[in-house]
Amino acid sequence: MPESGENQQEFRAEVRKVLNILTHSLYTNREIFLRELISNASDALDKLRYRINKGEKPRHEDMALEIRISLDKDTKTLTIADTGLGMTAEELAENLGTIAKSGSEQFLADLATASGQNSEEAATADAANIIGRFGVGFYSVFMVAKKVEVTSRPAFGEGDPAANVWTSDGLGTFSVRQSDGEKPERGTIIKAYLKDDADEFAEKYRIESIIRKHSAFIPFPIFVDGDQVNTQAAIWREPKSAVSQEQYDNFYKAITYDHKNPLDRQHISVDVPVQFTALLYTPDDAVEFFGAERDNYGLDLYARRVLIQHRNQDLIPEYLAFLKGVVDTEDLPLNISRETLQENVVLRKINQVITKQSLSHLEKMAEEEPEKYDRFWHLHGKVFKLGYRDYPNRERVTALLRFNSSALGDSEALTSLDQYMTRAPEAQKTFWYVTAPNREAARLNPHMEIFRKKGIEVLFLYEPVDEFVMEGLGKYKDWDFKSIENAPADALSQFEDKEKAAETAAPLSEDDVSAFDGLLGKMKEILGDKVKEVKVSQRLADSPAVLVSPDGGMTSSMEKLFKAMQQDESLPVKVLEVNRDNPLLRDMLAIYKADNNDRILAEMTQSLFDSCMLLDGYLKDPQALAQRMNEMLTQSARWYTEIRKI
Ligand code: ADP
Ligand code: MG
Secondary structure (H helix, E strand, O other): OOOOOOOOEEOOHHHHHHHHHHHHOOOOOOOHHHHHHHHHHHHHHHHHHHHHHOOOOOOOOOOOOOEEEEEEOOOOEEEEEEOOOOOOHHHHHHHOOOOOOOOHHHHHHHHHHHHOOOOHHHHHHHHHHHHHHOOOOHHHHHHOEEEEEEEEEOOOOOOOOOOEEEEEOOOOEEEEEEOOOOOOOOEEEEEEEEOHHHHHHHOHHHHHHHHHHHOOOOOOOEEEOOEEOOOOOOHHHOOHHHOOHHHHHHHHHHHHOOOOOOOEEEEEEEOOOOOEEEEEEEOOOOOOOOHHHOOOOOEEEEEOOEEEEEEEOOOOOHHHOOOEEEEEEOOOOOOOOHHHHHOOHHHHHHHHHHHHHHHHHHHHHHHHOHHHHHHHHHHHHHHHHHHHHOHHHHHHHHHHOOEEEOOOOOOOOOEOHHHHHHHOOOOOOEEEEEEOOOHHHHHHOOOHHHHHHHOOOOEEEOOHHHHHHHHHHOEEOOEEEEEHHHOOOOOOOOOOOOOOOOOOOOOOOHHHHHHHHHHHHHHHHHHHHHEEEEEEOOOOOOOOEEEEOOOOOOOHHHHHHHHHHOOOOOOOOEEEEEOOOOHHHHHHHHHHHHOOOOHHHHHHHHHHHHHHHHHOOOOOOHHHHHHHHHHHHHHHHHHHHHHOOO
16 A cells, blocks of 8 residues: 555546556656656646736746756655646646546557557657657656655635645555645645666756757756756747758757658748748658547747747648648737637738748749659648648649659659640640559559550549549649549540550451340340440450449549448449450350350359459459359369360
8 A cells, every 4th residue: 555644546547557557668768757747847837927928916926937857866856846837736636636638548559559569669759759649748757756746836826825745656546635845835846756777867967968858949947956958049030040950950859759850841031911930840751640630730839939829720721731840920919818819810811921931832842852842742742632622822732733643654753733734645635533542453444444545644543532632623724634434435536546456356247236236235134233234335445344434423432432421332333334346245245146145144244244343442242253253263164174175
């Protein structure tokens, strides 16, 4: 049992789990506990300053807003004191006894994934990120401490609020009672009794270097045994010429916790129509932005060097969500409330300027450093392409889009739409595209055949959102966008063949043409409601058949998306187009002419249909397909042995 007392309370179950991991499993990178404590102290100071700016009067109004750390090697203790908002007894129990954000479960799951990583370095780097992200920051102190006392005194409240002390050994319980020991005048003092193997954290040089590494830009002075450690200037307010590459990179790492240097940076200073400076970075890593991280973007908003809001989302449009950095403006009052920030016209203007500047910046990069731009696209294109919804800037966004295509050598190569246009024959006024999970699948799509034959380039789209983007774009420089799956049969008839078919089948006699119509009718009869129609294709060169949406229908990938949304499991009914010159169809015609009720015709028709469905990404009944295939194999094996007289 830890120390007993009437105030002893149990940690909630999820806290116990998190504590258990923090105290027993994480040994490397333990230093980040300090980053967490400092960031909490800074938050508490920030909240206090915010209320002061709004005109409220705290206790000890003249006390400096600062963080003081003291170390004692003899008692192996580390103490961190802030003069911030403080907590009441109830708040101590609430804030330090539960996990506020519902993230604890996700935290545990993510931590499990991280520790499953193959390199320990990656695992601990991840653990560090995860700890900060899920609001379990405070508990990380138990990685290094065997016992912790948090003494706190609220900055506001009636009369002279008492100081209370929260104590725990990080095992199962904590207690809160009135303090009779050292009391802060205002704010919070956290005293950590270091574990035997953590006495490095009582060393001044060690603590100072951790602060420089992780907390260099905390906007309040931090003292260690009396000496101020964070003396970094707000570099975004400096002229560009005064900031070194290293300072830029360090600042980036400090605000993002990224260990790599950024891919790119913009240092912007604007006076009209609104005054602000901004330092914006593009990470050299893909930022997972969809799903859980959807809202995890934004820029840090400062007013005259004072942090007003972390990750403000009104400063950039969603499609620039990959940007990380700060905006500092003279045009906002310090005491602006978060509610009024939302429809604030200053922010809207800043957003417009940043958008325009970022587009110019990207245009310049695409022009002058195409390789860097390609890298940008591979990392952040997925987010950037959402810019198709930015109507006023759509033309510029569209020009910055990149695609893989049939004219390029491999799946990594990229083209712009303007480059595509220069390669197209004169009469072409359509950007043709096809959606597919990968390049191989795109090339195998039977709809590609006529395009290959005519030498018309096709853009390959690999992500579900791409099709929405294409539809949303409407037009670019008077060209429209169309899926090759929806190409009318005669869409390319005006273009000459670029590729001669390897061997052209002999033309059918008039009798055979009408017999073929009979075969088409038979095939429709065999397939019944599964197809709308069976007809001769004008678009195939090699493949025997292809499924086509009835006129104006959706492309197969769009259709799948909609069906998934409506949980509709039915199969689409399409037109089956067959290649009259394909050897398989010629043989089927011969069989049909000999006996139009031959059982093999039914099997072949079914199998042909199945393989078209497979290519379209539908496989409803694999058992039936496999069974049919096996029967056909058995038959052809028998014929083969007969022919070869084996
Ligand atoms: P987070 O900071 O993400 O909310 P933490 O576990 O780091 O999660 O802290 C939990 C809560 O404890 C904070 O939200 C805050 O309310 C409170 N807290 C922690 N440290 C301090 C402090 N120094 N001063 C005031 N409140 C604090
Ligand atoms: Mg915290």
